Amino acid sequence: MKTNHHFAFFDEGSKKEIRRAILKAVAIPGYQVPFSSREMPIARGWGTGGLQITLSIIGCEDVLKVIDQGSDESVNAVSIKKLVQTTTGVEVTDLTQEATIIQSRHRIPEVPLDSNQILVLQVPAPEPLRDVEAREYMTKILHSEEEYSGAWLQLFEQIMKFGRTTTGADHPVYVNHRYVMAPSPIPRFDNPKMHQSEALILLGAGREKKIYAVPPFTDVRSLAFDDYPFKVESFSGKQCRLCGTSDVFLDEVLAADTGEVSYQCNDTSYCMERLNQAEKAEVENNYA
Amino acid sequence: MHEQPMLSVRNLEKQFGPGCRMCKNPIGRQLEKNYCPHCRTVYACQNISFDLFPGEILGIVGESGSGKSTLMQCLYFDEELTAGEASINISDLDGENVFTLSNQQKRYIRNHYFGMVYQNPMKGLKMDFSAIGNIAEKLIAAGGRNVAEMEVIGKTLLEKVHIPLFRMKEEPRRFSGGMQQRVQIAKALSNQAPVLFLDEVTTGLDLSVQASVLDLIKKIQRELGISMIVVSHDLAVIRMLADRTLVMLNGAVVEEGLTDQILEDPQSPYTQQLVYSLL
Numbered sequence: 001m002k003t004n005h006h007f008a009f010f011d012e013g014s015k016k017e018i019r020r021a022i023l024k025a026v027a028i029p030g031y032q033v034p035f036s037s038r039e040m041p042i043a044r045g046w047g048t049g050g051l052q053i054t055l056s057i058i059g060c061e062d063v064l065k066v067i068d069q070g071s072d073e074s075v076n077a078v079s080i081k082k083l084v085q086t087t088t089g090v091e092v093t094d095l096t097q098e099a100t101i102i103q104s105r106h107r108i109p110e111v112p113l114d115s116n117q118i119l120v121l122q123v124p125a126p127e128p129l130r131d132v133e134a135r136e137y138m139t140k141i142l143h144s145e146e147e148y149s150g151a152w153l154q155l156f157e158q159i160m161k162f163g164r165t166t167t168g169a170d171h172p173v174y175v176n177h178r179y180v181m182a183p184s185p186i187p188r189f190d191n192p193k194m195h196q197s198e199a200l201i202l203l204g205a206g207r208e209k210k211i212y213a214v215p216p217f218t219d220v221r222s223l224a225f226d227d228y229p230f231k232v233e234s235f236s237g238k239q240c241r242l243c244g245t246s247d248v249f250l251d252e253v254l255a256a257d258t259g260e261v262s263y264q265c266n267d268t269s270y271c272m273e274r275l276n277q278a279e280k281a282e283v284e285n286n287y288a
Numbered sequence: 289m290h291e292q293p294m295l296s297v298r299n300l301e302k303q304f305g306p307g308c309r310m311c312k313n314p315i316g317r318q319l320e321k322n323y324c325p326h327c328r329t330v331y332a333c334q335n336i337s338f339d340l341f342p343g344e345i346l347g348i349v350g351e352s353g354s355g356k357s358t359l360m361q362c363l364y365f366d367e368e369l370t371a372g373e374a375s376i377n378i379s380d381l382d383g384e385n386v387f388t389l390s391n392q393q394k395r396y397i398r399n400h401y402f403g404m405v406y407q408n409p410m411k412g413l414k415m416d417f418s419a420i421g422n423i424a425e426k427l428i429a430a431g432g433r434n435v436a437e438m439e440v441i442g443k444t445l446l447e448k449v450h451i452p453l454f455r456m457k458e459e460p461r462r463f464s465g466g467m468q469q470r471v472q473i474a475k476a477l478s479n480q481a482p483v484l485f486l487d488e489v490t491t492g493l494d495l496s497v498q499a500s501v502l503d504l505i506k507k508i509q510r511e512l513g514i515s516m517i518v519v520s521h522d523l524a525v526i527r528m529l530a531d532r533t534l535v536m537l538n539g540a541v542v543e544e545g546l547t548d549q550i551l552e553d554p555q556s557p558y559t560q561q562l563v564y565s566l567l
């Protein structure tokens with residue numbers, strides 16, 4: 001395929017600059033590195049931070065997967081995939097284990113990632129202290145002095161008002177025992193997947209012009225008080241109506257006609273994979 | 289008094305502005321009130337020295353603009369000072385000039401050894417967080433990680449400052465000025481700091497509310513034996529609370545001594561004026 005674009009949309013200078021920010025982010029786990037976010041042919045707030053990372057690190061040999069809230073088929077995921085594919089010609093996939101780069105919004109895949117993979121997370125709001133301190137120069141000072149009372153205070157307030165912490169997504173984490181970080185709006189269910197992750201995790205905020213990282217095998221702990229331990233969403237007693245899995249993040253599905261509530265995997269490619277395997281097993285059994 | 293001071297301040301200077309050749313040298317400096325008429329640099333605190341002894345209330349009185357709040361904010365590390373020293377009588381910090389410590393060390397001192405009640409409650413409280421959360425903030429900053437323990441401390445203190453417990457989860461922005469000041473006091477007391485700074489705690493409150501807040505401060509001081517610096521432009525407040533008093537004018541201390549002595553026999557013309565207007 002012949003295009004007028006540079007490989008991966010950006011000129012080499014831009015890619016180098018973004019890679020330098022990434023290297024710095026890897027060197028200081030959880031620290032938000034500023035970078036000069038570029039104009040992209042998709043609107044800011046639609047994953048331009050993640051996209052810029054992906055475009056800067058991708059090579060011809062890479063295999064790309066893009067998911068949006070667990071789905072490979074959403075308009076947003078599809079348009080990001082299209083842009084990367086037309087400017088690089090790389091292969092795309094829905095299968096988590098086949099991908100070398102996985103760009104995602106709001107989820108970490110259910111299939112555990114390995115050291116040959118990079119997870120790129122799209123971040124709308126990178127500053128975990130923003131709700132308690134509006135001024136950027138102040139939050140910079142707070143990070144530098146490891147003064148995170150504000151983040152703890154927010155959790156305390158939730159417990160006072162609701163009897164428990166209520167951050168549905170983006171529950172703050174302590175990275176490498178030093179920086180408090182917004183993990184992006186992933187459900188609490190996905191926070192533990194960051195801890196000692198084999199895959200490199202890169203996080204990009206386009207609008208806020210920040211890149212940060214969790215290098216492989218880094219400690220990542222969700223903030224929690226001694227007497228209110230961190231808990232992930234519980235789906236106990238529930239299972240996916242399609243593939244039957246019970247230990248994954250499930251979406252509630254409301255039947256329009258009957259109003260009946262059922263559940264299915266939020267990670268659609270995981271669900272498909274499970275169904276395919278089950279089918280294959282059945283076929284093999286029948287012909288055995 | 290032969291006791292060792294809890295807090296010693298020496299030659300504290302705070303200026304706003306770079307200064308010019310007309311005002312840089314304190315000797316022969318010609319200021320208009322507290323600023324240089326040539327370059328407009330404000331000399332908000334000039335060569336201020338004093339000791340604060342364990343369990344005493346030290347009063348600082350002076351008209352608006354005399355530098356009282358600036359002094360408090362320098363001591364509480366809110367403002368970077370221009371020059372000067374301070375040491376606190378805490379075993380491992382004894383003799384050290386706290387102003388030369390790292391920001392993290394300053395924060396530690398502030399979180400563990402100091403409490404502050406600001407003139408403006410907006411500065412001391414997060415108006416959109418609950419009253420109990422505001423108290424917990426100070427405890428969290430000092431390392432608190434147990435919700436139940438912090439809640440117990442917060443409730444006890446709110447009761448002590450007469451905030452009904454059924455309102456503890458409300459945001460201070462919905463409280464009256466007097467209640468906001470009392471939440472600030474509870475917050476300042478939460479980490480059992482040995483030193484408390486109180487800046488115009490009763491200014492802007494109704495007379496009856498003023499009296500109850502002053503009573504509260506006296507009671508707390510008697511019960512807990514905390515050292516306090518109480519700042520006010522109102523000599524009546526200082527007379528009620530302070531054992532010893534500094535009088536400030538245009539950024540400098542013009543008189544100091546036992547409060548009773550200052551009231552009976554004021555030496556400087558400015559103090560005389562203050563005292564006579566009180567009678």
Ligand SMILES: Nc1ncnc2c1ncn2[C@@H]1O[C@H](COP(=O)(O)OP(=O)(O)O)[C@@H](O)[C@H]1O
Binds near residue numbers: 330358
């Ligand atoms: N940030 C600032 N920039 C310039 N001047 C200031 C600043 N803060 C205070 N000042 C000046 O310092 C002097 C002392 O102010 P302040 O400490 O608030 O007095 P007080 O509390 O005794 O009323 C005043 O002249 C005031 O205008």
Ligand SMILES: [Mg+2]
Binds near residue numbers: 356357358407487488
């Ligand atoms: Mg003042």
Ligand SMILES: [Zn+2]
Binds near residue numbers: 307308309310312324
């Ligand atoms: Zn000057």
